Amino acid sequence: MSLLPYAVARPFLFGLDPEAAHELTLHSIAKLQRSPLTCLYGETRIDDPVTLAGLNFPNRVGLAAGLDKNAACIDGLAAMGFGFVEVGTVTPKAQPGNPKPRMFRLPKANALINRLGFNNDGLDAFIANVQRARFRSKGGAHPMLLGLNIGKNASTPIERATDDYLTCLEGVYPHADYVTVNISSPNTQNLRSLQSDEALDALLGAVAERREALAQQTGRRIPIFVKIAPDLDDTQIEVIATTLMRYGTDSTGQANNAFGVIATNTTLSREAVAGLPHANETGGLSGAPVLAASNRVIRRLRACLGKSFPIIGVGGILSGADAVSKIQSGANVVQIYTGLIYKGPALVREAAEAIRSAAPAPH
Secondary structure: OOOOOHHHHHHHHHOOOHHHHHHHHHHHHHHHOOOHHHHHOOOOOOOOOEEEOOEEEOOOEEEOOOOOOOOOOHHHHHOOOOOEEEEEEEOOOOEOOOOOOOEEEEHHHOEEEEOOOOOEOOHHHHHHHHHHOOOOOOOOOOOOEEEEEEOOOOOOOHHHHHHHHHHHHHHHHHHOOEEEEEOOOOOOOOHHHHHOHHHHHHHHHHHHHHHHHHHHHHOOOOOEEEEEOOOOOHHHHHHHHHHHHHHHEOOOOOEOOOEEEEEOOOEOOOHHHOOOOOOOOOOEEEEHHHHHHHHHHHHHHHHHHOOOOOEEEEOOOOOHHHHHHHHHHOOOEEEEOHHHHHHOOHHHHHHHHHHHHHOOOOO
């Protein structure tokens, strides 16, 4: 259990501009990681192992991408008790992202709106930070898993998006337990168009081909997860599911540990926060208002994909009960992000304990 309760730090952090608080938190974690001072915020990891996509997850609660875009705090985040941590989104070249201000709190809704736009230091800096991490050597028999999330530069035309994804895939592949292809951020122009039938098929085909070449080179065949949006109707979800099954299942319809799906990213809907301060800001809405929409997508995906296809559920987890609802909707494991900002590191343990106690099987 952490020595510094988050309730003590939160009023100070919430008194700052949201992005300033974000940067201060990451800077502090980076300074404290790999030192005894991680006890100030660290949590004991819950043991609840599960095998998914050929990987052995120490427990079923992970950190979603977006918090640590440059992979600078992997060891510090590992100290919070996560079973897996996903960092990024990284793009081939460094880019500043969208103009500030670009992050807004909606405390009455336990929500955030951001339009950061894949701000990051670029692929080379990202890989260097990943290589400095020591979490695997300190994880014992069941080290935390690491997901590396990749995207395209804002300046890259959408017709050339695949080039950026392949460049990033080659760079991160030797260092990842899994790679996430982010095609659902609402803050990069036209990115969500890659979720359409032909575009997704072309992208996954290219990624699958390059992954096989990298597997031959490295002797490791790691799974690829595709992160999708919550703002999809049933027909769009079914199209995505059909494409995922083409690459991620064998002739009998069983998952082949090659592909998985992360559901979901942030939403463009403002229905649940209408009338609140900042509700009309442009960007993706995350936090509690996304829970129902995310769970709807997960349920539909599970119905389409069958029992064995890997699904990571993310969106709106602010309690142990919320985490269990993701599993009950059909997710195998879950991720949190905005809930960590509102509830602190204790949420990781609460969610992991709740899932372990409930232990429901995906539909």
